[in-house]
Amino acid sequence: MEERKIVTSVLVYSYDELPEHYKLLVDEAKRVTKDAYAPYSKFQVGAAVLLENDEILSATNQENAAYPSGMCAERVTMFYANSKYPNLPPKALAIATFADGDFLDEPITPCGACRQVLLETELRYGVNINVLLYGKRGVYLLSSAKSLLPLSFDGSLLK
Numbered sequence: 305m306e307e308r309k310i311v312t313s314v315l316v317y318s319y320d321e322l323p324e325h326y327k328l329l330v331d332e333a334k335r336v337t338k339d340a341y342a343p344y345s346k347f348q349v350g351a352a353v354l355l356e357n358d359e360i361l362s363a364t365n366q367e368n369a370a371y372p373s374g375m376c377a378e379r380v381t382m383f384y385a386n387s388k389y390p391n392l393p394p395k396a397l398a399i400a401t402f403a404d405g406d407f408l409d410e411p412i413t414p415c416g417a418c419r420q421v422l423l424e425t426e427l428r429y430g431v432n433i434n435v436l437l438y439g440k441r442g443v444y445l446l447s448s449a450k451s452l453l454p455l456s457f458d459g460s461l462l463k
C-alpha cells in the first residue's frame with residue numbers, strides 16, 4: 305500500500321489586492337446576483353466568465369419547483385458562453401453569492417456537477433480557467449478548474 309497525496313493550491317486575495325481585470329469580473333458576478341431566479345433557496349448566485357476576446361458574459365442560478373430541473377449559475381454561464389461563442393476559450397470565471405440580505409463572508413464553491421462542466425470546458429479548449437470565488441473576507445483564486453476536481457473523469461477515459 306502506498307499513500308498518494310493530491311495537493312490543491314488556493315491563493316487568497318482581499319478584493320483590493322485583485323488585478324483590475326479580475327475586480328471587474330468579480331464585480332459583474334456580484335452585480336448579476338440580483339437577477340437570480342432563486343425563490344426556493346433564496347441563495348442568489350451570479351457567475352461571470354471572461355472570454356479570450358476580453359468580453360464578459362454573466363448569468364445566474366435558475367431554480368424550479370421541480371428542484372432537479374433547475375440549474376446552477378456556473379453551468380448556465382458556461383453553457384451560455386460556449387453556445388454564443390463556441391470558438392472562444394474562457395480565461396476566467398468568477399462566482400458570488402447573495403443571501404439573507406448580503407454577500408457571503410466566505411467564498412462559495414461550485415458543486416460537483418459544475419466542476420465537471422468546467423473541467424470539460426478546459427479540456428475542450430485546451431486551456432486553464434482561473435476560478436475566482438468571492439467572499440467578503442477573501443477571494444479564492446484557483447489557477448484551473450481541474451484543481452477543483454482531483455481524480456476526475458474525462459473523455460480521455462472513454463477511449
Ligand SMILES: [Zn+2]
Binds near residue numbers: 377378379414417419
Ligand atoms: Zn453547480
